Amino acid sequence: MFYPGPIERLIENLTKLPGIGRKTATRLTFFLLNSKGGYISELSESLVDVKEKIKLCSVCFNITDVDPCIICTDPRRDGSIVCVVEEASHMMVVESANPGRYKYHILHGVINPIEGIGPDEVRIKELYDRIVREGIKEVIIATNPNMEGNTTAHYISEILKPLEVKITRIASGIPIGGDIIYIDPLTIKSSIDNRKNL
Helix, strand or coil: CCCCCHHHHEEEEEEEECCCHHHHHHHHHHHHHHHHHHHHHHHHHHHHHHHHHHHECCCCCCEEEECCCCCCCCCEEEEEEEEEEHHHHHHHHHHHHCCCCCCEEEEECCCEHHHHHHHCCCCHHHHHHHHHHHHCEEECCCCCCCCHHHHHHHHHHHHHHHHHHEEEECCCCCCCCCCHHHHHHHHHHHHHHHHCCC
């Protein structure tokens, strides 16, 4: 079934969003069609604002509307520790568990030779330069515990060795509340390898 041109155009544009199929896009289109005019204006302005006003922080590469970002300029944070994450969304997760403690460095990806992503495509050189410039004492590497995340963590640790900076890696293993019977062998191995004294 084909709808009038403007409706069909909106449906097509919505299907370009991740996880949105034609059925959901059609439902969203009719929701918007039946919404009050003020909501549509607010939504369209917010979309334009995101595109025009959001940029990357020149220090940590977080997404922000001010430069440097509010995390980099927060004097209460420990400026000697930087937590390295893959994406800004990962930083938000770490921050929700440890609010106001660290400063961050967002790589915007990981090393993945299969996809042609090398160290120069993620912000590792900028991390190195920042450590030298700011006199950072510890780097917490919080990349995902998968092949690409581990490769990136290893590369970062190797490139930072000459700086004599403390390099730590987040532990990976059995989640709190998890049942050991349902955990995969690789996670069990990681949990045992990263065990600590009680």
